């Protein structure tokens with residue numbers, strides 16, 4: 001599998017707390033079947049999570065140096081960017097990066113309140129030929145309350161990435177409910193770990209998670225969401241989205 005959403009770079013956001021933890025996470029990810037990981041540190045303007053590309057690349061190279069010695073996994077750089085009217089400027093100033101320098105950009109929204117300018121920012125990104133991938137939509141309360149909004153994002157050419165662990169209720173019942181609804185209705189283009197720590201529930205329950213998700217969407221679709229589509233991101237190739245059928 002290929003993971004497009006992870007917090008494996010040490011001491012840069014709320015993810016890995018040391019180089020040892022980064023390596024431990026990567027070792028465990030490799031064991032449960034991941035060969036390629038995109039590191040996507042949070043970038044939240046106005047917070048502590050604003051490291052620039054230079055720092056992130058430096059830390060990633062350091063990590064890769066230790067990786068080569070013992071863990072068969074490739075790491076790439078990206079960001080998880082908190083939706084912000086200045087995203088284009090952040091990209092130009094090299095404060096943030098798209099997923100492995102592709103046209104795909106991983107964005108997150110506030111969990112509990114819908115921002116007025118959210119759609120405008122996404123339209124702006126689309127007008128510049130970026131493809132926003134919306135991280136863990138199942139966690140957002142306004143989407144849990146109004147799942148019909150999901151199609152609005154797909155229609156404008158955004159894609160959706162679900163977090164594996166929601167099938168075992170990591171973020172509560174409502175997130176699990178929306179996660180299952182989106183799986184059943186073919187709304188996801190990716191599944192990812194969003195891994196932060198080496199004690200994450202994912203490592204104990206991955207077999208069960210795979211089983212439960214495959215039972216809903218089938219093995220072929222599971223492969224598409226965990227390998228085929230993520231590979232297209234790494235290669236910057238086009239991904240078919242259900243919005244084309246609207």
Ligand SMILES: [Fe+2]
Pocket residue numbers: 005006007080135194
């Ligand atoms: Fe994340």
